[in-house]
Amino acid sequence: MYRSAKLIAAALLCATAPAYAQDSGTEPLTAAAAEAQRQLRQTFTNLTFEDFGPAPISGPIYQAIAGGRVIYFAPESQHLLFAAVYDKNGVNLTALAQDASARKRLGAIDQANALVIGPAGAPRVIEFTDPDCPYCQALERFWLAKEAEGKPVQRLVYFVSGIHPEAAAKAEHILCSPDREATFKAVYAGAHPSALRKCRAGAEKVARDAETVRKMGVSGTPTLFVEGKLVSGFQQAELEAFLEASKGKASP
Template sequence: MYRSAKLIAAALLCAGVPVYAQDSGTEPLTAAAADAQRQLRQTFTNLTFEDFGPAPVKGPIYQAIAGGRVIYFAPDSQHLLFAAIYDKNGVNLTALAQDASARKRLGAINPADALVIGPANAPKVIEFTDPDCPYCQALERFWLTKAAEGKPVQRLVYFVSGIHPQAAAKAEHILCSPDPQAEFRAIYSGARPTSLHKCQSGAAKVARDAETVRKMGVSGTPTLLVDGKLISGFQQAELEAFLESKAQKPNPIP
């Protein structure tokens, strides 16, 4: 997935993955650190920890949303953390917070303004995409494969035009073509037309999509909303599970 944010810091905050902290060397742990290490091992018994020591992050940590993504800030040490917080039961609290934030922003999406691809009676997904994003192209191949297997979806498509320089022009070309769905598939399959279609309605739709992207805080492609859940990037396993869950169920509108 393409993202505008860069990883600035990592910390002991990630309890669901192996912990990397400042090497404590041969210095003995303080009583508080030794107690913390003991609690860590007792709480997360399914993990093996090779090292334990002080992290560079100091003071309280606060949660924020940036670009649709949950981040954490430690003002005392001026650290920004891109991490996932898990509770002792293995629940990803960061993912839950991100999903809740996405649901709050659903009001920014106008379904009537989407480029609709797929049959009306199929499970619906909201998709933010970029014609020049290789992961979006891989997602397109995935949808085509699933449709051929008898598992189609109806996609409400919005174009992200702020990442690649030709994305807006290609999106307008798709929208201004006689058959936008067919041209969408062609462009995402690697077609390179010698000239790109232009039209006022297509340009207006690209501009509206850009405003929707801004309001939603979408910063990478592809980004999907599936049953109200935010999926960042082409996460094939999650999409397979979604399609499987819909196989014997009626289709709710997201």
């Protein structure tokens, strides 16, 4: 992943150079392209590449945030880039921008409105989830496994109800149950209740969650905020690292 990101960064570096591939056998590199290639080799000394030439992108490139994700736009050539940009020191500038955006948007979350799952004092995670999302169900199995290992977390849960047709009804069923945590775990384990519970408080919570999802720009599930950092999808390695770093720490 790190190497491919450097390749993307290199492509961005030389995007506007009117060059030809060095080994294309057609035309030699222009002076500007030759200089760009020299800078690429000099700046990213660990990068090995077999070809060098013009990218399809032209003109300036701008950074934007969409659904909590950093994207890049080249208006002159009408290109959208989903990329990770690294500086010459190997720092992931895209990740830094994404984390800064996540911390800013956390102000839109009313933590008092969350469905709390897990013991007080455990490392805290903000989780946007959908009962019918298979990756959310896989994440639930991961949390249960960690709990069995003595590594529980406290999850502040918000339901995303606009992706799957039954998500809102199942979320309301969980919220209207006498034991919400047990019902949550049962539904995410694949339980199919013969009748879904309904109640005003549950419906209102689902509606408030939908508004929070809109404000946060959450567009996929699961989406997590871990120590102010956005984690899109079930990224097991990142969560393992978080739990390892959280040993002995208590949530505020």
